[in-house]
Amino acid sequence: MPAKSVTSETLDLQLGFPAGHLQKLSGVSSRFVAAEESQIDLAVAACQAALEKAGQTPRDVDLILGACGIPYQTLPATAPLVMQRLGFADGTAAAYDVNATCLSFLTAFELAANKLALGQATSVLVFAADIASRALPWKDQPDVAALFGDGAAAAVLTTGGDDGPGIAAALLRTYPSAYAACEIGAGGTRFDFHKDRETFARHAVFHMDGKDLFRVTHKHFPQFVDQLLSKAGWARQDIDLVVPHQASPLALEHMIRETGMERSRVVDIGSTHGNQIAASLPTALDIAWRQGRIEPGMRVLLLGTSAGVTFGGMALEV
Structure with missing residues (x-):
């Protein structure tokens, strides 16, 4: 998560709404907002945590899938930059993006599982990092804007036994x-x-x-x-x-x-x-x-x- 959390009451005060207005409309009381962190910062932190949990290093991973709803930039894909920031050496893995907006992580998860099942990969790192706060319609649809927050998550997928997960x-x-x-x-x-x-x-x-x-x-x-x-x-x-x-x-x-x-x-x-x-x-x-x-x-x-x-x-x- 980004370090900063913003409550709906704070946003009410900033936007001139009565206290409790945005929470009543959206159901969201608070959300994390990237102030100092970039999308890549969040992605790298999530990937590092996932690799550590899985007991793996960049040397073990042969595929990195970026599964962000919104990319870091239009071209090139986000995954190669995350690969670089994680310390992967050139040519040691493949890195590309999969986009299905809010379902990007689920779609990349399935793609990774298929790669593993076909023997085309042995360890796949999947990450999703999004900064929704950059393009919200606070002027025209504040009830919609109040729904969103920023964050990142990642997972490491590997092959298992036939009777395992x-x-x-x-x-x-x-x-x-x-x-x-x-x-x-x-x-x-x-x-x-x-x-x-x-x-x-x-x-x-x-x-x-x-x-x-x-x-x-x-x-x-x-x-x-x-x-x-x-x-x-x-x-x-x-x-x-x-x-x-x-x-x-x-x-x-x-x-x-x-x-x-x-x-x-x-x-x-x-x-x-x-x-x-x-x-x-x-x-x-x-x-x-x-x-x-x-x-x-x-x-x-x-x-x-x-x-x-x-x-x-x-x-x-x-």
Whole structure:
């Protein structure tokens, strides 16, 4: 996490809202905000912690996957710079990015597992680091801006035995009818900075259509979860813990209600961390692990949604 945590009450005071206004709208009481740290600083710190926990060094890793919702810059990818900052020598590993916005970590996790299963890698370092606070719509959508926070998380994946921990099932499904519901339009080729700087600047801020997102999620997400559980051969009562992407406290409540998950088995850090984009889900996973909520032999369900709109999930046997 960044060193600085900002409460919603502080933001109320700064923006001229009555005390409690932003927390009531968003459900988020505080979030971490990168003031001195860069996105690369956060990514490197998370990777170093993951490597230390795994008992590995850069010499052991042959693939680094950057799984940030927003890259450090448009070109080149973020992963090679993190590889450099971690002290990897040139040519000792591959490093590239995987982007599925808020589901980037989950997507990279599955890609890493496939690489391991095919024998194309022996140790994969996956990181997600996002600074959401850089492009929030405080002027037009303060209720949306108040949802987000900054952070980073990382994991080391290696091969295990046939009877050890592993992935029981993974599933991704995309519903592009809501493609424009969450977006930052500028930064790619859509808008030309040199021809129309005003339009470019206007689309450099995050925009979200909550009603459109709710429409798609309400209609399709419960069935998506059923498909994932069927693929894993699990029933709802078999799940020991659900680790969701922390889209928003209200979205989490809706997910619990619509899918019939037991509230006590759902990891909820949204009120104190906000939505950290791709870093959200692995941060929640790490916190649950450090709190002792995950033990060997448990069945853990990772779930999330992302801009585009994509639903993602993974059934893990730990």
